[in-house]
Amino acid sequence: MSVTLKQLAASLGLSPTTVSRALNGFPEVNAATRKRVEHAAAAANYHPNTRAKSLATGRAQAIGHVIPVSTSHEIVNPVFADFIAGAGEIYARNGYEMILRVVPDDSEAHAYRDLMARGSVDGVILHGPRTNDARVAMLAELGLPFLLHGRTSGVSAPYSWIDINNQRSFKRATEFLCNFGHRRIALINGLEEMDFARRRRNGYLEALDEAGLAPDPMLMRQAEMTEPYGYRAAQELIQLPDPPTAFLASSMIVAYGILRGLSDLGLKLGSDISVVTHDDELSYLPNDGDVPLFTATRSSVREAGRRAASMLLQLVAEPGSGPLTELMETALVLGASTGPARV
Amino acid sequence: MSVTLKQLAASLGLSPTTVSRALNGFPEVNAATRKRVEHAAAAANYHPNTRAKSLATGRAQAIGHVIPVSTSHEIVNPVFADFIAGAGEIYARNGYEMILRVVPDDSEAHAYRDLMARGSVDGVILHGPRTNDARVAMLAELGLPFLLHGRTSGVSAPYSWIDINNQRSFKRATEFLCNFGHRRIALINGLEEMDFARRRRNGYLEALDEAGLAPDPMLMRQAEMTEPYGYRAAQELIQLPDPPTAFLASSMIVAYGILRGLSDLGLKLGSDISVVTHDDELSYLPNDGDVPLFTATRSSVREAGRRAASMLLQLVAEPGSGPLTELMETALVLGASTGPARV
DNA sequence: ATCAATTTCCAAAACGCTTTGGATGAACGC
DNA sequence: GCGTTCATCCAAAGCGTTTTGGAAATTGAT
Numbered sequence: 088m089s090v091t092l093k094q095l096a097a098s099l100g101l102s103p104t105t106v107s108r109a110l111n112g113f114p115e116v117n118a119a120t121r122k123r124v125e126h127a128a129a130a131a132n133y134h135p136n137t138r139a140k141s142l143a144t145g146r147a148q149a150i151g152h153v154i155p156v157s158t159s160h161e162i163v164n165p166v167f168a169d170f171i172a173g174a175g176e177i178y179a180r181n182g183y184e185m186i187l188r189v190v191p192d193d194s195e196a197h198a199y200r201d202l203m204a205r206g207s208v209d210g211v212i213l214h215g216p217r218t219n220d221a222r223v224a225m226l227a228e229l230g231l232p233f234l235l236h237g238r239t240s241g242v243s244a245p246y247s248w249i250d251i252n253n254q255r256s257f258k259r260a261t262e263f264l265c266n267f268g269h270r271r272i273a274l275i276n277g278l279e280e281m282d283f284a285r286r287r288r289n290g291y292l293e294a295l296d297e298a299g300l301a302p303d304p305m306l307m308r309q310a311e312m313t314e315p316y317g318y319r320a321a322q323e324l325i326q327l328p329d330p331p332t333a334f335l336a337s338s339m340i341v342a343y344g345i346l347r348g349l350s351d352l353g354l355k356l357g358s359d360i361s362v363v364t365h366d367d368e369l370s371y372l373p374n375d376g377d378v379p380l381f382t383a384t385r386s387s388v389r390e391a392g393r394r395a396a397s398m399l400l401q402l403v404a405e406p407g408s409g410p411l412t413e414l415m416e417t418a419l420v421l422g423a424s425t426g427p428a429r430v
Numbered sequence: 431m432s433v434t435l436k437q438l439a440a441s442l443g444l445s446p447t448t449v450s451r452a453l454n455g456f457p458e459v460n461a462a463t464r465k466r467v468e469h470a471a472a473a474a475n476y477h478p479n480t481r482a483k484s485l486a487t488g489r490a491q492a493i494g495h496v497i498p499v500s501t502s503h504e505i506v507n508p509v510f511a512d513f514i515a516g517a518g519e520i521y522a523r524n525g526y527e528m529i530l531r532v533v534p535d536d537s538e539a540h541a542y543r544d545l546m547a548r549g550s551v552d553g554v555i556l557h558g559p560r561t562n563d564a565r566v567a568m569l570a571e572l573g574l575p576f577l578l579h580g581r582t583s584g585v586s587a588p589y590s591w592i593d594i595n596n597q598r599s600f601k602r603a604t605e606f607l608c609n610f611g612h613r614r615i616a617l618i619n620g621l622e623e624m625d626f627a628r629r630r631r632n633g634y635l636e637a638l639d640e641a642g643l644a645p646d647p648m649l650m651r652q653a654e655m656t657e658p659y660g661y662r663a664a665q666e667l668i669q670l671p672d673p674p675t676a677f678l679a680s681s682m683i684v685a686y687g688i689l690r691g692l693s694d695l696g697l698k699l700g701s702d703i704s705v706v707t708h709d710d711e712l713s714y715l716p717n718d719g720d721v722p723l724f725t726a727t728r729s730s731v732r733e734a735g736r737r738a739a740s741m742l743l744q745l746v747a748e749p750g751s752g753p754l755t756e757l758m759e760t761a762l763v764l765g766a767s768t769g770p771a772r773v
Numbered sequence: 774a775t776c777a778a779t780t781t782c783c784a785a786a787a788c789g790c791t792t793t794g795g796a797t798g799a800a801c802g803c
Numbered sequence: 804g805c806g807t808t809c810a811t812c813c814a815a816a817g818c819g820t821t822t823t824g825g826a827a828a829t830t831g832a833t
Contacts, residue, residue, distance in 0.1 A: 089547045091819060102783045107821060117781060134547035138481040138490070139819030142788045147481070149529075156515055162713045163732075168511040172499055175532025184550065185530045186492075189518025204432045204477035206789090207527065313714045314686070315723075340714055343657070343686055350693050370505045371656045371683055380658075389506075434789060445813045450791060460811060482789035485818045549819090 090131045099127055110135075137184070141206075149184040150174075150399060151208035153199065155192035155215070162311050164215065165340065166367050166388050170236065173392025174212065181400055183209075196225055203231045209403045212236060212395055216282045232406060234399045236391065239282050245410040247402060249395045253286035254293070256384040256417040257335065260363045261294035263382075263419065264333045268428035269361060273306040273331035275320045275341055284309060284337060287365075291335060306331050317344020325352060325360075332428045336364035339372045342381055346424075361425040365417070379422035386417040433474045442470055453478075480527070484549075492527040493517075493742060494551035496542060498535035498558070505654050507558065508683065509710050509731050513579065516735025517555065524743055526552075539568055546574045552746045555579060555738055559625045575749060577742045579734065582625050588753040590745060592738045596629035597636070599727040599760040600678065603706045604637030606725075606762065607676045611771035612704060616649040616674040618663045618684055627652060627680065630708075634678060649674050660687020668695060668703075675771045679707035682715045685724055689767075704768040708760070722765035729760040 096106040101124070109116045109124035116124075127133075141147050152174075154167060171185075178185045186208060190198045199222070202208050210232035213222055219241035226233045227244060235248040264272050274291050277284040288307070295302050305327060310316045317336060321344065324331055336342040342364035346356060354360050366374045366383035374381050398411045439449040444467070452459045452467035459467075470476075484490050495517075497510060514528070521528045529551060533541045542565070545551050553575035556565055562584035569576045570587060578591040600617075607615050617634050620627040631650070638645050648670060653659045660679060664687065667674055679685040685707035689699060697703050709717045709726035717724050741754045 089549065092821095093819070103820080104783055104785095104822080105781080108782090111821085115781060120781080132543070132547060134544060136485075136819050137548040137550045138485045139788090140821075142479075142481045142485055142790090143819080143821040145788075154515070154518070156519070163511050163515045165508060165511060165712070165714050168506050168508060171530065172497070172506045172532050175497070175530060176499070179532060185532070187514065187518060187528045187530055189515050189522060189528070200475070201477060204475060205480040206432065207480045311714075313716060315716060315719070343690075346690065347686075347693075350690075369508070371508050371654075373656060373658060376658070435791095436789070446790080447792080447813055447815095448811080451812090454791085458811065463811080479789050482818090483791080485820090486789080486791040488818075 089136075090133050092133075092135065095124075095128060095131060095133050098131075099124060147207055147209045148182060149186050149208045150178060150396070150403075151186050151188065151202050151211040152214065153188045153190060153195055153202075153211060155195045156189055157192050162313075165369065166338075167214065169367065169369050169389045170214075170392040170395075173387075173389035173394075174396035175392075177393050177396035177400070183400065196222065199226060199229065199231065203229050210234070210399050212399060217280050218282055218285055220282070232399065232402045234395055234402065234411070236395055237282050238286075240285060247398065247411045249391055249398060249413045249415070250283075251386045251391070251415045251417050253283050254290035256365065256386075256419075257287040257290035258294045259290075259419050260335055260382075260384050261291050262298070264335070264361060264363060264425070265294065265298040265300070267333075267361065267425065269331075269333040270300060270428065271303070271306060271329065271331040272333045272335060273320070273324050274308065275317060275334055275336045275345060276307065276309040277312045277337045279309045287337060312338045312341050314340050314344040314347075317341035317346075318348040319344075321345040321348030322352065325349065325354070331360075333361040333363070333425075336362060339364055339366055339369065339374060339381070339383075342383075342424075343372075356424040357426045359429060361428070363425060366420075374422065379420060380424060382422040382425040383420055384417040385420050386415055391415065432479075433476050435476075435478065438467075438470060438474060438476050441474075442467060490550055490552045491525060492529050492551045493521060493739070493746075494529050494531065494545050494554040495557065496531045496533060496538055496545075496554060498538045499532055500535050505656075508712065509681075510557065512710065512712050512732045513557075513735040513738075516730075516732035516737075517739035518735075520736050520739035520743070526743065539565065542569060542572065542574065546572050553577070553742050555742060560623050561625055561628055563625070575742065575745045577738055577745065577754070579738055580625050581629075583628060590741065590754045592734055592741060592756045592758070593626075594729045594734070594758045594760050596626050597633035599708065599729075599762075600630040600633035601637045602633075602762050603678055603725075603727050604634050605641070607678070607704060607706060607768070608637065608641040608643070610676075610704065610768065612674075612676040613643060613771070614646070614649060614672065614674040615676045615678060616663070616667050617651070617678045618660060618680060618688060619650065619652040620655045620680045622652045630680060655681045655684045657683050657687040657690075660684035660689075661691040662687075664688040664691030665695065668692065668697070674703075676704035676706070676768075679705060682707055682709055682712065682717060682724070682726075685726075685767075686715075699767040700769045702772060704771070706768060709763075717765065722763060723767065725765040725768040726763055727760040728763050729758055734758060 092103050096103045106124050109121045175185050188198050213235045216235050216237040216239040220239035223242050223246050238248050238250045279285050292302055308320050334345050363382045366385045367388040435446050439446045449467050452464045518528050531541050556578045559578050559580040559582040563582035566585050566589050581591050581593045622628050651663050677688050706725045709728045710731040
């Protein structure tokens with residue numbers, strides 16, 4: 088059993104009040120006494136009981152992440168692990184706990200209410216926002232500080248978010264391909280009910296439009312971002328009567344699928360056909376080296392996690408500090424997977 | 431602000447005691463009163479404050495996961511997300527919270543002591559056990575219920591764990607390749623300081639031995655399991671004077687790297703060269719379909735997460751229930767990546 | 774030396790719940 | 804009608820902190 092404040096105070100011949108103040112850096116305690124208390128605390132391996140502390144202060148010292156697990160397709164977002172790692176770093180550094188709730192996506196709203204009502208967290212981070220996401224209004228009404236990883240088109244009320252510039256990112260990637268002479272560019276997107284995927288498509292369409300190219304629905308796909316999805320998409324599209332000469336992929340995993348699909352048909356990336364992908368810099372799928380495998384729009388999701396956590400903690404500390412937003416630009420890095428269109 | 435027990439009691443003209451007992455199913459409360467209380471609680475959206483509750487009961491109602499982030503190689507284990515999803519499901523169902531600590535791997539011990547001293551969790555799950563893992567002795571001494579995801583060779587004291595039969599798994603895979611006439615089989619392993627990797631190597635060696643084949647150090651590699659690692663390993667090994675005719679990979683991601691490395695050289699899986707991989711059934715890397723891409727030793731890490739959580743909750747509920755262990759066998763599923771050795 | 778201002782400490786209340794140890798009637802047996 | 808047993812409720816203590824509102828001792832100014 089761990090030592091309590093009262094015990095520590097007794098062993099020092101002091102009152103709990105003084106010990107508490109000594110350890111929490113209040114001014115009204117003698118410097119000598121403070122030293123004495125600090126030493127005793129360290130010696131006894133004293134750590135304040137989190138629950139008691141937060142009961143007394145009213146702050147949970149914890150941030151919640153609700154991860155919805157789709158009841159139908161059952162996919163766990165691989166990006167999630169790296170984001171969490173980044174955020175967790177910041178929480179730990181600031182004495183916050185991270186609590187995770189894995190819930191079926193149809194009872195996500197309930198999870199937030201529950202976390203709020205039980206006072207388990209001081210704020211939450213929302214993952215995977217969709218177009219017109221109802222969670223935003225709900226959380227605003229609840230009065231629980233929150234921050235979106237991503238944005239949600241169609242919601243007019245202000246809210247805090249951190250996002251990458253998906254639209255610009257995919258616009259630039261598309262332009263880049265156009266400049267290489269590509270006229271038929273396929274978009275292998277994530278589910279377009281997800282806000283990021285929608286924005287990426289918008290960027291893609293915008294660039295096509297500016298290049299005077301008409302979008303072809305046959306070349307646009309959306310689905311859960313698995314490797315086989317990329318594979319099938321590549322194989323099917325390349326066998327169209329008028330096949331694409333370039334692919335735009337929404338994630339490294341999809342890009343690997345496309346790569347496999349194409350090389351199974353004997354096509355070589357860069358020379359025969361081009362691929363640009365978004366790269367979240369997942370640690371186990373590094374796309375670096377002198378010449379990266381894929382030309383990519385690159386942005387570290389782990390860094391996004393760090394920043395998101397910092398922003399939310401700021402929001403929790405000063406509830407008035409208004410909606411905080413940050414738009415991260417991605418880098419368009421040149422890899423070996425792109426080249427001029429074959430004529 | 432959420433409603434408290436006291437307020438609820440006042441609004442009902444009852445004492446907090448009675449309301450508490452009514453909601454917690456104690457017998458000494460009138461059936462009619464209980465109904466009345468339950469309705470009022472639901473109407474007021476009452477949820478007991480977690481911190482107050484656990485202060486009073488002494489139980490945290492939370493399980494901790496400490497995920498060490500290597501200060502050097504900075505890899506976030508992709509298997510982690512799926513495991514967590516499985517475990518989280520069980521926690522949620524049983525009213526437990528999941529708390530995550532992301533810590534530099536050199537201060538992991540401190541994290542456990544801290545969680546314990548602050549009374550933040552009722553138990554912890556250990557990830558990524560190494561050979562002779564010191565954390566086991568430490569936690570046993572702390573008196574905090576814990577369970578390993580994996581095992582740790584060299585530790586004699588009993589402890590609770592859930593693991594897959596890595597040794598048997600890789601032994602069977604190796605035997606399978608031997609039966610196809612393969613004599614030179616490469617092992618592209620994870621870091622062998624990790625217990626699972628060590629066991630896999632043992633299984634591999636055992637099978638080679640029984641087949642009367644001498645292991646060749648040139649054919650055995652270990653590293654962090656990234657895609658480029660698989661790629662490089664495949665390319666380098668295949669260009670040896672006496673190259674392998676089959677590869678054994680430690681994860682799907684590595685297997686994809688190998689696949690890319692080989693097909694870049696124009697080799698076709700199954701006919702030209704064989705690959706068997708371990709498959710954790712990560713949701714975004716499904717290896718299924720009529721004929722799976724890879725022949726694989728398959729075991730769902732998500733299911734392991736579920737079972738691990740159940741076991742730990744059991745351990746927390748009945749501390750005496752002694753070390754709980756479960757060894758999950760893997761399935762050896764036939765895919766398109768294996769065939770008879772080319773002569 | 775006196776009074777006010779500082780320092781330095783403490784007793785007690787509060788946070789929101791559970792739980793112990795009764796209290797109050799009603800029902801029951803005779 | 805009386806004592807006993809149940810059924811049903813409650814007051815108060817306690818969990819381990821923080822924080823409010825002093826109190827005592829020391830210092831400083833005059």
